[in-house]
Amino acid sequence: MNLLDELRWRGMLHDTMPGTAEHLAEHQPISGYIGFDPTAASLHIGNLATIMLLVHLQRSGHRPVALVGGATGMIGDPSMKSSERNLLDEETLRINQAGIRAQLERFLEFNDGPTGAVVVNNYDWFKEFGFLEFLRDVGKHITVNYMMAKDSVKRRLGTPEAEGEQRAEGLSYTEFSYQLLQGYDFSHLYKTLNCTLQMGGSDQWGNITTGTELIRRLDGGKAFALTCPLVTKADGTKFGKSEGGNVWLSPQMTSPYQFYQFWLNAADADASRLIRVFTLLSEAEILDLEAQHAPAPHQRILQKALAKDVTSRVHSAEAYEAAVAASEILFGKGDLEDLQRLDEATLLDVFAGVPRLEVPREQAGSLLVADLLSEATQYQIFPSKSEVKKMIQGGGVSLNRQKVAAADQAVSELPLLQDKYLVAQKGKKNYFLISLV
Template identity: 60%
Template sequence: MNFVEELRWRGMLHTEMPGTEDMLNKGMASGYIGFDPTADSLHVGHLTQIMTLIHFQRAGHKPYALVGGATGMVGDPSGKSAERNLLSEDVLQHNLESVKKQLTRFLDFNTGANSAEMVNNYDWFKDFTFLDFIRDVGKHITVNYMMAKDSVKKRLEGDTGMSFTEFTYQLVQGYDFYYLWKNHNCSLQMGGSDQWGNIVTGTELIRRKDSGEAFALTTNLIKKADGTKFGKTESGAVWLDAERTSPYQFYQFWLNTTDVDAKSYIRIFTLLDREVIEAMEVEHDAAPHTRILQKALAKDITIRVHGEAEYEKAIKSSEFLFGNVGLEFLGELNETEVVGIFSGVDNYKIALSDLEQGINVADLLAVKTSIFASKGEAKKMIQGGGAAINKVKIATADDVYTTDALINGKFIIVQKGRRNYFLVIAE
């Protein structure tokens, strides 16, 4: 199966320029995707493009990952309703190094002729003067051509307008393509469907400036079946950096995918074969409650992003909350990891000095925290056997808790009923 066919059956392909598939079928080709370093981590929204490069390399082609040290200073207007803040050079450099490190997890940079390569467009723009740029690049693309782009028209029709900086973004990205075509024999640029206008500006510049031929391919933008934005949770974006989104939270994001979305995501975000996926779909449809698709999806992506050990830890974390893994498991985790497990539940802070003196359990649950609305409600739940601390049922409403109850010297786990967890942090 060739590269385009692979994207097509996985539901990833959006548009390809005529002749693209024929060009790729002639032998090894070079193609690239750009990643602007607007943060010091990529997020799951970038995974579609990462997967595209992975499939490109697996099909025998040479992938280039372009990190936008130059374009990151400008800001891509595509899909944006307002101009984004420009980053300082120090912040941008930090982001670049972080993004580079993440990309090396997914692509093979040591596999012979089609080894992946990483390039930074700052390297060819840093000495490119403004006058040289408008003379050597700007003269080849008309304002009429640039104004016709959807990303430009939408902004001009809006209330905020568009700065000259953002208006020229397509020329800067177009020159990236020209430079890679000229110096790295890169004949294909890929990206999300919102990048089509910027990509074909590059193919047009190659044609007009050097009478060359280049090609374009875009993938579908990923949306949830209910129309909400993919990759967002109540706490914000789902990042690939474990410091921003813990491996447990990352795993849970995929595990909690709906049945409809899981059927789409397992094709897009995993490397499982078609036969394997189709067999899983049949099994899933026969017993949806087993969530076989979600489990396979979460496992595949969590291992590739965070590694086998973190995946196993995420499984144990889930079993701690919803299964039979004991309290000793938390002793294996650091503070960040413990907080990560309980990021989706209410957290409360109490003074360490209060525990040193000893706190009556009803006061702990209804005065020092608001886990219960009142001490009376707390006592009633305790008497009914429905409240637990550190996975042990509270014996009586007169029980007193001290620092001896702290896990890792910092945490107390409270349960109201079987599945309602709360995290108490002593400081």
């Protein structure tokens, strides 16, 4: 496939340097890279859009290079930031780099062929690079005027050109030098891997073009740049965060259930764009889904297709199926066996938004169901035992998806989830999670 055409219809093409299209067409395969900042042990869905750039690069017959910034991660990129971040120590960066590489391997094909993906760490070439040597061999080739003209610098300095941007606290020399470090990364990869293309989000344009300029001045070579738009919501706010913060690719940091729910709950105004950026569905498939979605948006056809594709690729098909099954529990589907199949983390995720009640374990052993549901908790599910009995007689009370037949049933006879939980249901929609502590 033609890379630029593919990115263009998906809305993933923001800017390219002149000659990029011709370079991609005339040289097969080329090597193109994207840098990933190892500030955490996992990438998040904000990074996923740029991962998809590498995926499309490889699918179009080229070689993707993922650079994990072990060295630049110690500095911090000022782009789109209003303050300087805390610097990470080498051991933390090493752990984070290992986690990121493992995630990249879920998306890219790593093999010895001409298009096999490569992961590099810029700490490998910066760790022995002395300060004086860097200033002499790299710094002298880029002027301060050139560096000051970058938007990331203007924004942090609060210059007149950045009027209307958030006023920042200034820019340290450490961060000011970042574009030189990233530019040298490009130059190093140009010389060692014949890497002629750097890609990234639109906020990286200044850093990337510094690299192309260094390649021209240091190596007499020609390199190219390609950026994608930053993914935002329809209202212009930042995409990629939930109420709990970042949505991570790691199942330990964001559970597959929470991950699935994030995509499933995407707004209709965002779904068409998100499904183009984050899935590998073809244009025809997406247009068909949009045609099905338009007359019945309440069925969330686009969101379901988006959530299925992304959850399956980031986690697994099995994790997707488990997330769907867990989601349906809140809609009255499933039985005791379905609840028992949920691990504790997913169970708590599913019922995160319902009242959670605690009962001492030793007290629960002597309680009857009527006591448990009316008097034993700090939040009474029913105002009185008589109300419990009345609703049980009408078939409106369930514990762990089993209809309660008698108000005088002993709580000790009930099957517990994870040996500690009971899911109480009052009517069709009122849930309570009771835990024995």
